[in-house]
Amino acid sequence: MPSRRCSTLEKTMSIMIVGIDSISRQNMVRTMPKTVDYLGQNGWYDLKGYNKMDDNTFPNLVAILAGMTYKQIVNLCFPSNKTPMDNCPLIWKNFSDSGYITAYAEDEPTIGTFNYHKRGFVQSPTDYYLRPFMLAAEKSVKTKLHSGLIICLGPMKSADHILDYSLNFATAFSQYPTFSLYWMNGFSHNDLNTPTTMDNDMVTYLKRLSNSGALNTTMVILLSDHGMRFGKIRETYIGYLEERLPFIYFSLPEWFKTAYPSKVDNLVKNAHRLTSPFDVHMTLQDVLGVKKTAEGCPKCQSLFEEVPWNRSCLDAGITEHWCTCAEYKTLSTESSPVRVIAKFVVDQINDIAANYSRFLQNGTSCSKLRAKRVLSMRSKVFSKSSGYQEYVILVQTVPGDALFEATISHNYTFKIVDTVSRINSYSKQSTCMNDAYAKKYCYCLKDSPSRTTPRVTNTTDS
Structure with missing residues (x-):
């Protein structure tokens, strides 16, 4: 064992984070x-x-691992998609400096949290x-796909490789403090119902984890990053809420x-x-004995401290676009103001695509x-008391029949709050775009020799 390691002290608690993608x-x-x-x-x-x-996944995990927003960590340590992330201040480095043995495992390496574009x-x-x-x-053994992702790797489910690895790591270093992160995408990322196939396996895994003795020394966080972000359920108001409300257990x-x-x-x-x-x-940070404000959320705090009952989304580092605390009323999709808002949103999307050309x-x-059409329109109740009106619009665009939310x-002028969801x-549809953020806004075309217009036109005519 390297000399920098220390054996587990009586009051040292290991950390294990087990993530399952896209489950509300x-x-x-x-x-x-x-x-x-x-x-x-x-x-x-x-x-x-x-x-x-x-x-x-990436920004929600970065918030956990670095206490930063997407923009903050991009500006700090990887200004382009070609920049390695080795210098990013992820908290497993802090645990390593404190004598913890660290591990990170994720299935689906092509769409992995730190490797997708x-x-x-x-x-x-x-x-x-x-x-x-x-x-x-993935190159050497037989694989089986479901909804475009590898669900079986050799004779085992891909997720079982990750779960077994977590058990082996916890058992091998049971006498030492450890920090580990495990993430699974294959059985949940692209299909709302496929998690059913892992229900029995997860119960078996949790029993094995308990029997291993790991729970005697380890705080285990079982969580997801978000709910399902696309599909028919996502077109409903329930789907709107579920996308924003993932599960988390301690x-x-x-x-x-x-x-x-x-x-x-x-x-x-x-x-x-x-x-x-x-x-x-x-x-x-609390487990490490550190008291350092999260850069992305100055008012956020350890869950071992009481969170105010009247906390706002802003206090928790959640922008209005992702906040589920507001009450909305449904509006007609046929009025002139709705068409004006829809045009504004689509113009903004075209501007984003142009900026990433x-x-x-x-x-x-x-x-x-x-x-093409507006599928739904809601207004936020009581937002006028804040000095502005707030709306949530779902609009379908052509070509491609994209659905944007x-x-x-609105306070004299319209403004996009945070981002536009696809x-x-x-x-x-977006294979020509090599930026992960901008892909959802791009419907790819092949340029013809006679094309004289720029890649994306910024005009505002409908």
């Missing part, structure tokens, strides 16, 4: 009821008000890193509950209050989008 709290109840029952019956803490802070890491980011094995295995060692009853009491209280990934980051493949362009504020699949 409600969809977990629907598709993995046995797992939910097991967690409830075995003392896991369920945070019912956990709200994501951004669109997809990103450079990833040049050096191993943790002491134990499964990516090289997963890449080699397991704490018995010695920790005995030594710190007030911390546990606060976690129980926080189960019914608004929380965010930034709070998870602050909790990890440098990431297009040679000989391609993004089509100028036009509004935007939160709009809520249907676009992978086959």
Whole structure:
């Protein structure tokens, strides 16, 4: 064992984060009821008000691992998709500096959190890193696809490779403090119902984890990054909420509950209050004994401290576009103001595509989008008392029949709040765009020799 390692002290708690992509709290109840029952019956803490802070996996994990927003970490350590992320201040480095042995494993390496249209890491980011094995295995053994993702790798489910690795790591280093992160995409990312196939497996895994003794020394966080972000359910108001409300559970060692009853009491209280990934980051800092404000959320705090009952989304680092605390009323989609708002949103989308034209493949362009129809329109109740009106609009565009959802504020002028969501699949429409953020706004065209117009036109005619 390297000399920098230290054996587990009596009050040192290991950390294990197990993530399953794209499962809302409600969809977990629907598709993995046995797992939910097991967690409830075995003392896991369920945070019912956990709200994501951004669109997809990367920013929500960065909030946990670095306490930063997407823009903050991009500006700090990887200004382009070709820049490695080795210098990013991810919290596993802090745990490593404190003597913890670290591990990171994720299935689907082509769409992995740090590698989807990103450079990833040049050096191993943790002491134990499964990516090289997963890449080699996908080339060397038989695979089975479901909804475009590898669900079986050799004779095992891809997720089982990750779960077994987590158990082996926890067992091998049971006498040492560890920090580990495991992430699974294959059985949940692209299909709302496929998590059903892992329900029994997850219960078996949780029992094995308990029998291994790991729960005696380790705080385990079982969570998702967000709910399903596309598909028919996402066109409903329930789908709107579920996308923003992933599940999260905590397991704490018995010695920790005995030594710190007030911390546990606060976690129980926080189960019914608004929380965010930034709070998870602050909790990890708390375990390390560090008190450093999360750059992306100055008011966020450890979940071992009581969260205010009247906390706002802004206090939790959640922008209005992702906030689920507001009440809305449905409006007619046929009025003139609705058409004006739809045109404004589509113009903004075309502007975004134009600003990212440098990431297009040679000989391609993004089509100028036009509004086809407005599927829904809601106004935020009581927003006028804040000095502005706020709307949520769902608009379909052509070509491509894309579905875009935007939160709009109006105080003399319209303004996009945070970002515009794409809520249907676009992978086959945006292959020419090499920027992960801009892909959802681009419908690819091949340039013809006679084309004289620029890649994206910024005109505002409908």
